[in-house]
Amino acid sequence: MSATATYGRAPRATSSPAPWRRHLRLYGLEARSELLKALRLPAYSLPTLAFPCVFYLFFGVAFGSHGVGTGSTTMATYLIATNGAFGVLGASLFGFGVGVATERGQGWMLVKRATPMPPAAYLAAKTAMSLLFGLIIVLLLTALGVAFGGVRMPLATWAGLAATLVAGAIPFCAMGLFLGYLAGPNSAPAIVNLVYLPLSFCSGLWIPVQVLPPFLKHLAVYLPPYHFAQLALHWLGADQGGRVVVHVAALVGFTVLFLASARWAFLRDEGKTYG
Amino acid sequence: MKQTQDPPGAVVARLRGVVKRFGTVTALAGLDLELRRGELTAVFGPNGAGKTTAIKLLLGLARPTAGSVELFGHAPGDLEVRRRRGAMLQVGKVPETLTVGEHLELFASYYLHPLAVAEVLRRTGLERLAGRRFGELSGGERQRTLYALALVGDPELLFLDEPTVGMDVEARRAVWQEIRHTVDEGRSVVLTTHYLEEADALAERVVVLHQGRMLADGDPASIKRQAALRRVRCRTLLPKATLLALPGVRQLIEEGDHVELLVAEAEPLVRELLALDPQVADLEVRSAGLEEAFLALTAAPGSGFVVAA
Numbered sequence: 306m307s308a309t310a311t312y313g314r315a316p317r318a319t320s321s322p323a324p325w326r327r328h329l330r331l332y333g334l335e336a337r338s339e340l341l342k343a344l345r346l347p348a349y350s351l352p353t354l355a356f357p358c359v360f361y362l363f364f365g366v367a368f369g370s371h372g373v374g375t376g377s378t379t380m381a382t383y384l385i386a387t388n389g390a391f392g393v394l395g396a397s398l399f400g401f402g403v404g405v406a407t408e409r410g411q412g413w414m415l416v417k418r419a420t421p422m423p424p425a426a427y428l429a430a431k432t433a434m435s436l437l438f439g440l441i442i443v444l445l446l447t448a449l450g451v452a453f454g455g456v457r458m459p460l461a462t463w464a465g466l467a468a469t470l471v472a473g474a475i476p477f478c479a480m481g482l483f484l485g486y487l488a489g490p491n492s493a494p495a496i497v498n499l500v501y502l503p504l505s506f507c508s509g510l511w512i513p514v515q516v517l518p519p520f521l522k523h524l525a526v527y528l529p530p531y532h533f534a535q536l537a538l539h540w541l542g543a544d545q546g547g548r549v550v551v552h553v554a555a556l557v558g559f560t561v562l563f564l565a566s567a568r569w570a571f572l573r574d575e576g577k578t579y580g
Numbered sequence: 581m582k583q584t585q586d587p588p589g590a591v592v593a594r595l596r597g598v599v600k601r602f603g604t605v606t607a608l609a610g611l612d613l614e615l616r617r618g619e620l621t622a623v624f625g626p627n628g629a630g631k632t633t634a635i636k637l638l639l640g641l642a643r644p645t646a647g648s649v650e651l652f653g654h655a656p657g658d659l660e661v662r663r664r665r666g667a668m669l670q671v672g673k674v675p676e677t678l679t680v681g682e683h684l685e686l687f688a689s690y691y692l693h694p695l696a697v698a699e700v701l702r703r704t705g706l707e708r709l710a711g712r713r714f715g716e717l718s719g720g721e722r723q724r725t726l727y728a729l730a731l732v733g734d735p736e737l738l739f740l741d742e743p744t745v746g747m748d749v750e751a752r753r754a755v756w757q758e759i760r761h762t763v764d765e766g767r768s769v770v771l772t773t774h775y776l777e778e779a780d781a782l783a784e785r786v787v788v789l790h791q792g793r794m795l796a797d798g799d800p801a802s803i804k805r806q807a808a809l810r811r812v813r814c815r816t817l818l819p820k821a822t823l824l825a826l827p828g829v830r831q832l833i834e835e836g837d838h839v840e841l842l843v844a845e846a847e848p849l850v851r852e853l854l855a856l857d858p859q860v861a862d863l864e865v866r867s868a869g870l871e872e873a874f875l876a877l878t879a880a881p882g883s884g885f886v887v888a889a
Contacts, residue, residue, distance in 0.1 A: 338678055
């Protein structure tokens with residue numbers, strides 16, 4: 306690829322472009338940078354995609370034809386929703402949690418903060434990556450399910466499920482941002498895993514929530530991924546029967562809480578960093 | 581340089597009574613500093629003097645514990661302010677999978693009136709490295725890329741935190757030339773360095789920081805005069821307190837059974853010394869080198885040095 310081909314197009318601007326064009330370009334370039342980083346460092350991005358697929362092959366494909374609970378949904382179909390939520394959760398928590406902690410620890414964040422970069426551009430680029438990863442995970446799981454698990458569903462149902470799973474990344478981007486400011490660059494992967502894996506299990510993302518022991522079932526209601534998974538399962542008619550508006554409200558509430566916590570962690574970090 | 585609202589010599593940045601503490605560490609202990617338009621100011625001092633902290637406060641990346649910080653008359657973190665300055669910071673790691681050109685293009689997009697990326701590549705001698713990933717660059721090339729990122733927004737005020745650290749002499753000279761060019765264009769530059777040679781070669785003004793305080797502020801020649809100390813070495817039985825009370829003693833260094841006294845003028849001291857202790861032996865007077873004198877001036881107490889006020 307010839308990088309030089311694009312140079313000279315940004316002249317020493319005597320008349321600057323319209324603000325919206327400038328912002329569009331800025332946000333686009335920021336997102337492109339995130340995408341290039343992920344593509345060129347597959348050691349980080351591939352596990353995020355592979356993890357939910359491996360889970361799905363173990364549980365979804367192996368036990369594919371078993372029914373879940375009393376409903377008619379097969380395990381293979383059910384787990385597209387919950388393992389999909391599991392994958393989206395991982396992509397968001399790692400992308401933000403580990404990404405932010407690393408760039409912060411290395412001082413790169415300070416360099417960016419010294420520029421006029423709108424902080425929203427940085428967050429938007431990382432969020433876009435999480436959404437993209439979510440979409441890829443949904444497509445991969447669907448392909449596996451259709452090919453090996455005998456999964457069939459109306460296109461409209463699938464579209465609703467896929468959209469819910471991808472959009473569900475947003476609360477967990479906020480949660481990852483909080484973790485990224487809370488954790489140090491070295492401890493971030495361990496801390497994210499410590500949050501990610503138990504949270505996924507207790508919310509019924511690995512095995513259906515109705516199979517969990519009673520006290521975990523009661524706990525699940527207080528965990529954000531539970532509400533996320535229930536919204537996804539709602540498309541399959543396999544949810545626990547909670548009201549959609551309650552799940553949405555819970556996720557919005559958690560998002561606000563995580564963003565506020567992230568802001569607190571950011572300010573706390575700002576006062577501490579020495580050097 | 582379009583947003584030139586300030587005439588040359590106008591104050592572009594101001595620190596007033598700035599104290600910055602990190603937990604129990606006091607990085608800045610009451611610093612007053614004004615930076616003027618078109619000036620190249622070198623902030624010189626040993627590690628831990630508070631140079632980087634001062635830069636971070638001026639960039640709005642940290643908030644002072646006490647005192648006030650202003651850039652172009654505004655809070656240092658204001659968007660308007662951030663558009664008018666560029667900063668090269670000491671950074672542990674830069675995203676390594678992006679190329680030099682991609683990094684520059686992205687940073688250029690943050691500014692209203694950036695320089696052309698090709699122009700910045702040319703000025704920093706990075707043209708042939710535009711397509712190279714940051715992770716594949718040598719140490720000097722990385723430093724030049726960080727400098728290019730600071731310059732690409734066409735800033736009025738450029739902050740350079742240890743811009744040539746880890747560079748060989750030749751690379752350092754090239755960067756110095758580019759920095760001079762930048763000042764000739766009418767930009768103000770603040771650079772921190774712990775190489776006195778760098779401050780001497782570049783700056784019209786040198787600010788010496790030591791333990792979060794300003795030790796000296798002036799043009800390089802006057803700083804050198806202040807630093808041009810005499811070193812009087814001898815063996816004497818006089819107690820430390822008496823020696824420190826001798827005329828003009830800046831510092832006392834004990835070395836086995838010898839003592840070394842740093843003074844601006846040796847003669848009055850030697851006269852007094854001989855009067856108080858006729859037994860003085862091994863008397864030796866020589867001038868302290870510039871670097872040496874500064875190191876002595878700024879050496880931390882408790883490391884075998886006694887600092888007289």
